[in-house]
Amino acid sequence: MMSGSETLTSGEYIKHHLTNLTFGQFPDGHWGIAHSAEQAKEMGFWAIHLDSMFWSLGLAALFGWFFMKVAKQATAGVPGGLQNFVELMIDFVNDSVRGSFSGKNDMVAPLALTIFAWVFLMNLMDLVPVDLIPWLSGLIGIHHMKVVPSTDPNITFALAIGVFMLILYYSIKIKGVGGFVGELTGMPFETKNPLLKPFFTVINLVLEGVNLIAKPVSLSLRLFGNMYAGEMIFILIAVMYSAGWALGIFGGVLQLGWAIFHILIITLQAFIFMTLTIVYLDMAHSEHH
């Protein structure tokens, strides 16, 4: 089963699936939705992926609505099923924070919960059959629909940059500008020699700078890479469905296997993102490391 017309080649099908619904300014000046990957590219930075935003915000709203509903009715008495589930999540996140975060900051645990729940939900969209939602949106006239927000580098980079900003903020807040700069320039090579000091400072700054920048980059690229690759495999499996019934059945088995395996991956990626955020913020809070 392929979305769109039967004349699509495999390459076009894959490309079609990897194109976001982009709203931006065309080179001729008018604003609108791009009809192809090339047009979307031409729009440059001042364009927005409507599908990524829609699904990520929709999932955030779903999570927020659900958790707030439970939180409002939360009682200290015997918890109901929903509250029990939510408390399980809270306990899980709280344990992770308590295990990795030694400082005292009331923001870290809610942040970790937000990241875990949001990344998990965005990843979860990967388990929806790749053609289902694009086909439905095609019926109402929307031709590009990428339903997994975490396969959009904008989304993962935004999360990582958000975390990075918090790392910088708390590093400076806890250690002061001097302490933070000292941490970037005074380690790992230390010296008392005034002649060697400028030299070491530069080396340290390069090393620690890379170390610092690597945090958000690795955080976002890990999630993006995993989810993009997973999505790609689902798309490739979907291509098999059009290649005769034997390959189609084989593809069905593969899809089932990959989906089951993917349950692990989406949870693991959400967990890794959360845990690393906690660890990075812990490093930002601790004076010495």
Add this chain to the structure above:
Amino acid sequence: MNINLTLIAQLVSFAVFVWFTMKYVWPPLVRAMDERKAKIADGLAAAERGHHEHELAEKRAKDTLVVAKQQAAEIKAAAEKQATVIIEEAREKAKEEGGRQLAAAQAEIAQETNKAREALRAKVAELAVLGAEKILRKEINADAHKDIVESVANQI
């Protein structure tokens, strides 16, 4: 796969979402969980206390039982002792009374015996006189015994 405004939009929504979770989701849930934890701890403490109190009460009951048993034994012993005393007294009294009655009976018997003896004695004298009279009537002959009668009469 273009980096574009989505990045900034997502960044803003991330910040809002974290703020939302921090403000509306996390605190009530954690508060409820902490409250429940405290409640459970209190309940456990109360159970522990109740258990302890139960133990104390049991101990107290045992002590009371021991004291009561001891008291009962004492009372029983005292009662037995008193009973013995009473029996002893009664026996004593009975013996005394018996002795007294025996003495009275003996005295009466003696009296009766005396009376009977007196009566008998009187009767014997009478009979003797009677017998003597009869013998005398047969034997006496005024002539033969004239001098005796005369001597008696003379003595008057």
